[in-house]
Amino acid sequence: MSLSNEMVQEKLIAKFGDQVSQFATSYGMLSFESPKEMNLKVLQFLYDEPSLEFTFLTDICAVNYPNQKGAELVVVYHLHNLKENIRVRYSVSTSLENTDVYTATKLFESANWMERETYDFFGINFVGHPNLKRILNVDEMDYFPLRKEFPLEDQTRIDKDDEMFGRG
């Protein structure tokens, strides 16, 4: 009856073979990866398969690992099976040169704004998204602020007039 991380892993391997990989469990949550072209197939399988039913999309976000050449950007999906109360973390990685990832909006309405947010901050190009434009930042912005190449302001800079804030 109750679904466990191992069962999810077995079913994924039975369906996709070695295309899903990097299975790991941390703090009780199963995580795995696949090539980015596979993302919709995996999400659809997790959604449709009667014994899995990961029908609730908790979150989509991205992470930038500047040292992983060719896989600098990672899109992370958190999925939840509410009946069995089990969560999984699924990620696909993409390079900075070609940031195309298929959109999950046809499967989950909630992915719409989450993907817009991810595009806004990391520049992931969600192919097929109905309205892929910036959501929290201004439209005129020409960079993706959560990538690591955009550092926060240098705290030791001295060229700034901070008199108004009592630091003059």
Add this chain to the structure above:
Amino acid sequence: MEHNHITLPEGSIEKTTTTLNIGPTHPATHGVFQNIMEVDGERVVSSEQTVGYIHRAFEKLAERRPLYQITTITDRLNYCSSPINNMGWHITCEKFLNIETPKRVDYLRVIIMELARISDHLICNSIVGVDTGAYTGFLYVMQYRELIYEIYEEICGSRLTTNMGRIGGFERNFTNTAFTKLEKFLNEYPKVLKEFESLFTRNRIFMERTQGTGGISAERAMNYGFTGPNLRAAGVDYDVRVHQPYSSYQDFNFTVPVGTTGDNYDRFLVRNAEMWESISIIRQAYEKVQAFKGADAEVFHADVPEYYLPKKEDVYTKMEALIWHFKIIMGEIDLPKGQIYCPVEGGNGELGFYLISDGGRTPFRLHFRRPCFIYYQAYTELIKGGMLSDAVVTMSSLNLIAGELDA
């Protein structure tokens, strides 16, 4: 060619609908929200939301802060119930660092989180009242939010952006005044909530304004990523406190109220019912806290010197405390490597913290799963075809908090 200096946009004469711009600042939006609506008479044909007016780049800021400095950022997410955010963040850190908190800390946290939930629901429900034309309830219950804020003040010194607690527990034990005020709240508030309910629940005007407006089915709500009272109003009994208990919620008896239609009226009822449950949880937690005697009654934090700032007196007199104080303040404590996603039941839904550490002193990446950012995208569907005046009520009954939405 006379008087031809006004050029109208193409097609604007033939158009049968009106474009109406509500917000970013508007008395009916209770926060910085912009909606560009197409209305046909008073019916909403379509709408488009613009968000991000108070975006403050929290996720980027968090990448340069040690864990304890991120608490102040979480205050500013859902500022109607900031203690839940604070505790949620601390619970995430504790799970990540494998810190076990004493039971008394858990129970004290439960008291505070449930008080915060009451103040959150109270504001939301009374604002729904205001938007349907009943100001009385709002003004009347405001004094009890004030009392809740006084309790916060007694515990942490501030009221709205509380920055309450530390990793491992609280910065100080609860004072007797705090408990006295809590007792006062437990004695007086149920009567007030009863009166508040009798003002609205069976009020014909209120029912006719809210029933059948802004409704959503359970399937659509789940597909839209609804959580919290809004999802429960649609009939799905998902509550993080039950599904993934944190802070010893498994020790308490409470029911999870659910609705059926997911409309504004059901959302109102669910929030009211949750306030009753919260009162009951606070009573149980207070009893459990009182059961601690002697030295146990003085416990208010876990013993984690690496992350818990020592007492100031100790810093001046004890070597150990001075060292830890220095290390914490200078941010010299490296985090373990790893990733964690930890959710808590916030005032308006599942508030999740996704923390990635690469072994540095600050998070490598921190992502907040903000419930109202996710469910606000359903607003277009909720109000389509309804009256403009109902759209206003729907907006307030969704409990949208701009600070959380825009992070």
